[in-house]
Amino acid sequence: ARKLVAAGAEVRVVMTRAALEFVGPITFQTLTGGKVGTGLWGGGSEPLEHVSLGQEVDAIVLAPATANLVGKMAAGIGDDLLTTILLAATKPVLVCPAMNVEMWRNSAVQDNLARLKARSITVMEPEAGPLACGAEGVGRLPETEVIVEALAALVTVQDFSGRRLLVTAGPTHEDLDPVRFITNRSSGKMGYALARVGRRRGAQVCLVSGPSALDAPHGVERVMVRSAVEMRDALAARFPQTDALLMAAAVSDYRPASSQPRKIKRGRQEVELRLAQNPDILKDIRGLKDKQVVVGFAAETHDLEAEARRKMADKGLDLIVANDVTRIDAGFAVDTNEVTVIHRDGRLVALPLLTKEQVAEKILDLVAELLP
Structure with a gap:
């Protein structure tokens, strides 16, 4: 009760x-x-x-x-x-x-x-x-x-019954040595909300999650990965069988050029860290696209709409969800979000501050419109 x-x-x-x-x-x-x-x-x-x-x-x-x-x-x-x-x-x-x-x-x-x-x-x-x-x-x-x-x-309309959703969530960890890694502040809450709401609306949901303290939503298949490469491989194996991909994970753009097998010891005053670019997962997945709806996310600090539109065109997305991660009441590690959704036809939908479950509902409403 x-x-x-x-x-x-x-x-x-x-x-x-x-x-x-x-x-x-x-x-x-x-x-x-x-x-x-x-x-x-x-x-x-x-x-x-x-x-x-x-x-x-x-x-x-x-x-x-x-x-x-x-x-x-x-x-x-x-x-x-x-x-x-x-x-x-x-x-x-x-x-x-x-x-x-x-x-x-x-x-x-x-x-x-x-x-x-x-x-x-x-x-x-x-x-x-x-x-x-x-x-x-x-x-x-x-x-x-x-x-x-x-x-x-x-008590929820099962408008995604018979549909298969592939959702990503959380950060990635790019190992520097057995102790340290490069990551970001993502908690996975937005992606987990999408998976939970999608399952609630009748979809068969696979959640590919980076490291996260969140529990798997009931009835959702969860695949845990660590790095960007692992996430790309998990998605490539599952994307052809899905109806829509919602790429809510905050994937590291770079990884250490080499990962050390032993802990790097303190000693030198300065340590030079060389980084290598991670694969662009959405670009890689684009080559496998048939009729799937693909939704990207843009976590930005400035020029929100311009950056989102650039990313959308660059990656061939159907929808992109952009948010300002500098806000303390929206974005990383909180239960609320304020996002702008841009449609492939140019339409812009600005949502007010909502819970992440409410944002997930709105995003899935737009996905439902695009499904064949």
Whole structure:
């Protein structure tokens, strides 16, 4: 509930009698700022709420869903507020089972889950690990972030369904010796947001990421690389099978001309560092281009539009996303960005300061217009 509220959702909580044995309704009232339903009669419920709630909300998530609740849903039983809401529901339902591993394996439970899936109810597979009963195995409730992301996908238009997106993110590390390397301030947040939103909108997403502390978005294939050369090779192998490439990574333009096998020791007053130019990945990829949409990014400190247009023409891009990295509230290592998107037809779209997920949505809207 807390994560959903933080994401901007209006949350209504319904608790079963079993749930009330673990936590009181006041906890969820505090978290959501709304009433908590606990029974068909009284307990925060309005008359006919068992009908209205399942029709007025955008989605219903059951977390955790016990074997008992799954069985009631499969059999069409409505003997409390929650199950009657489910019988009257007309909106998407996400079921997140959590139970003992042997209960999960039981054929009756699996049959019940199959019946729910046949009714177009989304069932999220539980995770493996230590269980509350002390056993080890499948039956754990997925992490909250994973459930929230699955719920977001459930209420999002799947306009990228059947599409394959290739996204790059993060910096590259160009090794000088086993200890030191050349890099930049990129955190990978923009690229990871693009991958997450693309997956949410139904795409099959491959994220080629330079070194980053961020977790892989749920449902996204992540390929970790270190250098510009490694990133180029990873993209070249995957680009022919993709529908769109979003090149959000901040790739180092140069690398040390030679990498030392041992740590360079202190001693001399001055050390001369020779640099070699890295491959221009977008130019290399251009030779493989068929019908793919290719989106480049320009992190600039001055002459934003002019530099972006030059880069766009030089690399044959369909879209380019430019931003001023000197700002402290946009660009590297923050959760917000203010970008200018230039279209291949010359159109310029200036976006205000938004979260990086919101920027990702806007960029993907433009990509969707260009897909064949």
